[in-house]
Amino acid sequence: MSKVKTRFAPSPTGYLHLGNARTAIFSYLFARHNNGGFVLRIEDTDRERSTKEYEDMLIEDLKWLGLDWEEFYRQSERFDIYREYVNKLLEKGKAYPCFCTPEELEREREEAKKRGVPYRYSGKCRRLSREEAERLKREGKPFTVRFKVPENRTVVFEDLVKGHIAINTDDFGDFIIVRSDGTPTYNFVVVVDDALMGITHVIRGEDHIPNTPKQILIYEALGFPVPKFAHLPVILGEDRSKLSKRHGAVSVRAYREEGYMPEALFNYLCLLGWSPPEEGREIFSKEELIKLFDLKDVNDSPAVFNREKLKWMNGVYIREVLPLETLLERAIPFLERAGYEVSDREYVKKVLSYTRDSFDTLSEMVERLRPFFVDDFEIKEELWAFIDDEKVYEVLSLFLERIREKKPETPEEVKKLVKDIQKTLKVKPPKVWKPLRIVLTGETEGVGIDILIAVLPKERIEKRVLRVIEKLS
Numbered sequence: 417m418s419k420v421k422t423r424f425a426p427s428p429t430g431y432l433h434l435g436n437a438r439t440a441i442f443s444y445l446f447a448r449h450n451n452g453g454f455v456l457r458i459e460d461t462d463r464e465r466s467t468k469e470y471e472d473m474l475i476e477d478l479k480w481l482g483l484d485w486e487e488f489y490r491q492s493e494r495f496d497i498y499r500e501y502v503n504k505l506l507e508k509g510k511a512y513p514c515f516c517t518p519e520e521l522e523r524e525r526e527e528a529k530k531r532g533v534p535y536r537y538s539g540k541c542r543r544l545s546r547e548e549a550e551r552l553k554r555e556g557k558p559f560t561v562r563f564k565v566p567e568n569r570t571v572v573f574e575d576l577v578k579g580h581i582a583i584n585t586d587d588f589g590d591f592i593i594v595r596s597d598g599t600p601t602y603n604f605v606v607v608v609d610d611a612l613m614g615i616t617h618v619i620r621g622e623d624h625i626p627n628t629p630k631q632i633l634i635y636e637a638l639g640f641p642v643p644k645f646a647h648l649p650v651i652l653g654e655d656r657s658k659l660s661k662r663h664g665a666v667s668v669r670a671y672r673e674e675g676y677m678p679e680a681l682f683n684y685l686c687l688l689g690w691s692p693p694e695e696g697r698e699i700f701s702k703e704e705l706i707k708l709f710d711l712k713d714v715n716d717s718p719a720v721f722n723r724e725k726l727k728w729m730n731g732v733y734i735r736e737v738l739p740l741e742t743l744l745e746r747a748i749p750f751l752e753r754a755g756y757e758v759s760d761r762e763y764v765k766k767v768l769s770y771t772r773d774s775f776d777t778l779s780e781m782v783e784r785l786r787p788f789f790v791d792d793f794e795i796k797e798e799l800w801a802f803i804d805d806e807k808v809y810e811v812l813s814l815f816l817e818r819i820r821e822k823k824p825e826t827p828e829e830v831k832k833l834v835k836d837i838q839k840t841l842k843v844k845p846p847k848v849w850k851p852l853r854i855v856l857t858g859e860t861e862g863v864g865i866d867i868l869i870a871v872l873p874k875e876r877i878e879k880r881v882l883r884v885i886e887k888l889s
């Protein structure tokens with residue numbers, strides 16, 4: 417067989433949806449697993465709904481996910497090629513101009529509805545003679561071009577995921593391949609492109625199964641070899657309906673902005689419908705996935721998207737998988753956007769090294785790490801009850817004294833210091849920890865206070881403690 421080549425063919429009419437991203441990833445993995453080529457083709461023949469902004473964002477998001485491609489095409493730049501192949505079909509009598517007006521077609525459609533049968537074009541213009549058609553064209557009558565579908569033929573294909581599929585041509589009838597404005601339709605251009613680009617495996621969503629017999633007929637009519645097809649099941653939300661905006665964020669971009677790691681999203685999407693050969697394992701690098709991925713391990717029934725699981729997996733990448741330096745690089749823009757001072761990279765790195773196990777996304781990180789970056793916070797009225805106390809005053813004064821003598825630099829040293837304060841003042845641990853937390857963070861829960869004291873520079877601790885002591889005395 418010729419070298420494997422797959423493609424991802426998005427329409428730039430919206431953000432990259434998780435379902436499409438998974439299609440792109442499966443196509444990519446299948447190509448790379450087979451040392452094959454991968455093509456990105458922008459399907460922008462719908463000039464009204466396609467925009468350059470969406471195209472740019474799609475490309476950016478695919479790159480962010482870690483995909484790369486050797487060939488890139490834009491269908492809007494290939495109209496001449498499509499015209500050439502339309503003419504071939506017209507010359508061979510395998511397609512014909514159709515002059516039926518939208519009103520006539522609407523009438524046919526309504527009639528079918530009344531009779532309770534699925535609509536199919538009547539084939540009226542199929543019977544026009546060449547001369548008649550030429551005359552109508554000369555008169556300037558608008559026309560579409562329809563593909564001549566053989567009657568009552570069962571088109572069969574062996575889908576690599578869905579198995580044996582058979583659809584009878586009487587289910588659809590002669591379909592339009594060029595609109596009256598001269599633009600070719602999806603079912604036609606997809607065949608010309610896949611054939612000319614040498615695509616061996618067409619991997620896409622199962623919503624395209626009804627299109628496949630139409631496309632196979634065009635391959636045959638143009639004398640192109642028919643590629644293999646693999647249709648991927650839809651992704652469902654937790655309520656088992658098709659994953660959509662109703663289920664919350666569904667675009668790659670939304671997850672990116674929320675502070676998800678591309679490696680984690682890539683990994684998670686792979687598990688939506690693909691079962692790794694090694695049971696029980698879930699964390700895979702891209703390289704491992706390339707090695708392991710095979711279409712035969714793709715399930716033929718829908719997968720359910722589990723947001724919590726994705727979040728958990730993102731946490732695993734943040735805590736255990738990614739190098740600290742990578743995490744640092746990705747964290748900085750998020751911290752910066754929150755207005756935190758991040759010019760001291762070593763400081764941020766130290767903070768992350770201690771705290772990376774306490775958040776699952778970078779937006780959670782921003783909240784969680786506030787005490788490391790923000791000195792001017794209010795202590796809520798109701799929390800003063802915990803610190804406005806003579807004993808606490810003593811605790812804070814002694815703490816300040818000790819910090820000034822020698823600031824602890826590790827959480828262990830902080831614990832030792834707190835023990836020492838407890839002993840000296842004969843108080844229980846919460847009488848030290850809780851006030852310290854409130855004084856240093858303004859909250860009653862959050863990041864480990866031993867970590868905060870170990871990492872925060874001495875002057876900033878002093879400042880926070882003094883502020884409270886002054887109010888207490």
Ligand code: GLU
Binds near residue numbers: 425459606619620624
């Ligand atoms: N542009 C089509 C879509 O986004 C591509 C379908 C295909 O892969 O053939 O659904």
